[in-house]
Amino acid sequence: MADFSTTARPYAHAIYELAAQQAKSDSTSLQSWADALANLATVVSNAQVKAVLDNPDIGQQRKAQCVVQILGDNLTQPQQNLVRLMAENARLKIIPVVAEQYAKIQAQAENKIEAEVISAFDLTAEQCSDLTHTLKNKLGCDITLSTSVDKSLIGGVVIKAGDTIIDASMKSQLETLALSLGR
Amino acid sequence: MQLNPSEISELIKSRIENFETNVEARTEGTVVSLSDGILRVHGLADAMQGEMIELPGNTYAVALNLERDSVGAVILGSYGHLSEGDTAKCTGRILEVPIGEALLGRVVDALGNPIDGKGPIDAVQNAPIEKIAPGVIERKSVDQPVQTGLKAIDAMVPIGRGQRELIIGDRQTGKTAVAIDAIINQTGTGVKCIYVAVGQKASTVANIVRKLEEHGAMAHTIIVAATAAESAAMQYIAPYAGCTMGEFFRDRGEDALIVYDDLTKQAWAYRQVSLLLRRPPGREAYPGDVFYLHSRLLERASRVNADYVEKCTHGDVKGKTGSLTALPIIETQDGDVSAFVPTNVISITDGQIFLESDLFNAGIRPAINAGLSVSRVGGAAQTAIIKKLGGGVRLALAQYRELAAFAQFASDLDDATRAQLELGERVTELMKQAQYSPLSIAEMAFSLFAANEGFLNDVEVKKVVAFEEAMLAHMKSNHADLIEQINASGDYNADIAAQMKSALESFKANGVY
Numbered sequence: 001m002a003d004f005s006t007t008a009r010p011y012a013h014a015i016y017e018l019a020a021q022q023a024k025s026d027s028t029s030l031q032s033w034a035d036a037l038a039n040l041a042t043v044v045s046n047a048q049v050k051a052v053l054d055n056p057d058i059g060q061q062r063k064a065q066c067v068v069q070i071l072g073d074n075l076t077q078p079q080q081n082l083v084r085l086m087a088e089n090a091r092l093k094i095i096p097v098v099a100e101q102y103a104k105i106q107a108q109a110e111n112k113i114e115a116e117v118i119s120a121f122d123l124t125a126e127q128c129s130d131l132t133h134t135l136k137n138k139l140g141c142d143i144t145l146s147t148s149v150d151k152s153l154i155g156g157v158v159i160k161a162g163d164t165i166i167d168a169s170m171k172s173q174l175e176t177l178a179l180s181l182g183r
Numbered sequence: 184m185q186l187n188p189s190e191i192s193e194l195i196k197s198r199i200e201n202f203e204t205n206v207e208a209r210t211e212g213t214v215v216s217l218s219d220g221i222l223r224v225h226g227l228a229d230a231m232q233g234e235m236i237e238l239p240g241n242t243y244a245v246a247l248n249l250e251r252d253s254v255g256a257v258i259l260g261s262y263g264h265l266s267e268g269d270t271a272k273c274t275g276r277i278l279e280v281p282i283g284e285a286l287l288g289r290v291v292d293a294l295g296n297p298i299d300g301k302g303p304i305d306a307v308q309n310a311p312i313e314k315i316a317p318g319v320i321e322r323k324s325v326d327q328p329v330q331t332g333l334k335a336i337d338a339m340v341p342i343g344r345g346q347r348e349l350i351i352g353d354r355q356t357g358k359t360a361v362a363i364d365a366i367i368n369q370t371g372t373g374v375k376c377i378y379v380a381v382g383q384k385a386s387t388v389a390n391i392v393r394k395l396e397e398h399g400a401m402a403h404t405i406i407v408a409a410t411a412a413e414s415a416a417m418q419y420i421a422p423y424a425g426c427t428m429g430e431f432f433r434d435r436g437e438d439a440l441i442v443y444d445d446l447t448k449q450a451w452a453y454r455q456v457s458l459l460l461r462r463p464p465g466r467e468a469y470p471g472d473v474f475y476l477h478s479r480l481l482e483r484a485s486r487v488n489a490d491y492v493e494k495c496t497h498g499d500v501k502g503k504t505g506s507l508t509a510l511p512i513i514e515t516q517d518g519d520v521s522a523f524v525p526t527n528v529i530s531i532t533d534g535q536i537f538l539e540s541d542l543f544n545a546g547i548r549p550a551i552n553a554g555l556s557v558s559r560v561g562g563a564a565q566t567a568i569i570k571k572l573g574g575g576v577r578l579a580l581a582q583y584r585e586l587a588a589f590a591q592f593a594s595d596l597d598d599a600t601r602a603q604l605e606l607g608e609r610v611t612e613l614m615k616q617a618q619y620s621p622l623s624i625a626e627m628a629f630s631l632f633a634a635n636e637g638f639l640n641d642v643e644v645k646k647v648v649a650f651e652e653a654m655l656a657h658m659k660s661n662h663a664d665l666i667e668q669i670n671a672s673g674d675y676n677a678d679i680a681a682q683m684k685s686a687l688e689s690f691k692a693n694g695v696y
Contacts (some may be wrong), residue, residue: 003253004250005251005252006252061374095679101619160211163210163211163226163227163229164208164209164211164227165209165210165211166206166207166209167206167209168206177199179241180198180202181195
């Protein structure tokens with residue numbers, strides 16, 4: 001798969017700046033753009049829509065119309081304009097990447113990070129708040145914690161926050177031990 | 184050996200007891216593409232240049248390209264088990280190899296893993312393969328010789344400890360032979376040797392190991408082999424790995440000699456890696472930093488002063504200087520020294536030994552071209568006696584070459600010219616030397632003395648080699664004390680000259696050749 005992040009970056013930045021500007025008058029604008037982008041991403045990832053987008057016989061404006069029609073009134077005027085603009089540049093297919101980058105920019109601006117905690121056993125509420133507090137100190141931003149259970153870890157937790165992984169599971173320690181003994 | 188189960192269990196128990204894991208935050212990324220040993224990883228936002236990246240199955244890669252959204256890395260070793268979507272972890276470590284005395288006598292790969300089947304290496308330390316060379320203040324000038332045991336080199340292009348002397352020539356001109364003879368001649372001198380084989384046939388490396396073992400030179404030698412079958416990344420890092428192993432000895436106040444055989448192939452491997460990483464190609468499709476590739480490697484060969492050694496050993500070794508002498512090898516195509524890599528390395532090194540196929544085919548071996556071979560700093564390090572006697576030989580050869588071209592057209596020559604030509608022919612003959620038969624300083628001195636003092640003038644050109652052989656045998660059996668005296672001091676004075684002269688006269692009177 002080609003890497004579209006460089007192409008998507010200016011779109012994501014432009015959308016965020018516009019949304020932030022609108023947020024001064026309309027406080028829901030940031031979220032509305034995020035939702036719109038998520039919806040658009042779902043639409044263009046749909047197999048049937050993809051077939052239309054990949055068809056060279058259909059004009060770019062026709063494609064834009066098609067996408068806008070599917071979402072109907074869910075899109076505001078500027079959002080519809082975005083679809084048309086991207087269609088004009090033949091970039092409708094990179095909307096999922098734009099959505100992803102937009103989410104990142106928004107999270108960064110709000111100093112929030114989503115942390116996923118995978119543990120061998122269910123975590124108590126107290127443990128969760130402890131973890132949130134510690135992570136907040138370590139990473140220096142607000143933490144949104146989501147938890148899941150994976151029995152194969154045997155014990156301990158694995159915390160994933162963005163690119164950073166804190167692997168304190170029994171499983172990984174045993175693997176390291178196995179490697180050091182096999183040496 | 185008797186296996187003792189309890190002992191082994193004890194061992195395992197202690198290793199488990201002493202096993203420590205520290206939980207640390209590490210960045211993780213996803214492999215997005217994998218081709219020709221090149222890995223593109225999405226994520227890994229805080230990867231360092233040259234950092235080791237851990238992949239599944241105890242495989243490592245080195246990060247070489249840090250881009251905005253991805254990291255380009257080369258995989259070290261096989262990558263058949265990897266696939267897109269695998270996780271890649273930062274390790275926070277720059278690539279390291281084991282160093283120390285334990286490596287002597289061993290054959291290792293570019294990562295320092297033993298490949299000679301003699302079991303694990305008990306190395307106590309590791310060091311990064313890329314280090315900055317010692318600075319100006321930490322250096323000392325070259326003033327001690329490295330004896331290669333080859334008359335032609337020690338007399339005409341002397342090499343000093345800490346010097347970088349390039350060995351350059353076409354294929355099949357005896358480049359490796361010169362280097363191997365130099366390693367063999369270090370037996371018993373305390374100079375540790377490292378032979379780095381890059382992109383060579385595994386059979387060639389096996390042959391070299393066997394030859395070194397036969398001549399008892401393996402005990403002071405480390406062989407770092409990245410054979411032709413290994414990945415380009417391994418061939419690219421092998422010289423740096425070998426250099427790090429050599430620096431261990433230099434930094435402890437010892438002397439080491441490293442042979443890079445050859446840097447042309449390393450440049451090819453680096454070109455392959457760079458092109459696959461999509462770095463822009465330049466001249467001959469080499470990347471822009473191919474000069475730096477070799478200059479930073481060869482700068483690390485140096486002579487360091489006692490203060491530096493003391494600092495490196497934390498005061499354990501005082502008042503000793505250390506050195507790492509480098510003999511890089513470059514293979515030219517059809518004698519073309521103006522190609523990109525040869526010109527680069529010629530300009531980096533402190534001189535070159537130029538080997539020619541014409542001379543080689545004419546039976547002059549080592550096939551050294553005395554006119555083009557130079558040593559920019561070795562003269563200061565040459566043993567006194569060889570320096571004194573070798574000057575005449577160099578001059579005789581230079582004049583001979585000039586006259587030989589000229590004399591082809593002249594039918595009638597005056598006596599002086601004829602004498603000069605005859606001496607030149609004999610000296611050319613005298614500079615021949617068989618492989619694996621290094622000479623001591625005294626033996627060389629006798630040969631050179633014989634040429635300088637006219638003892639060869641009445642010897643037939645064809646018989647010069649036989650004359651030398653018989654003469655050296657005579658000296659060894661009848662004048663052992665004089666040989667010992669010369670080897671021990673290396674001085675040259677009227678007294679020694681007189682003794683040598685009388686010894687040679689007695690050989691001429693009684694010797695048979």
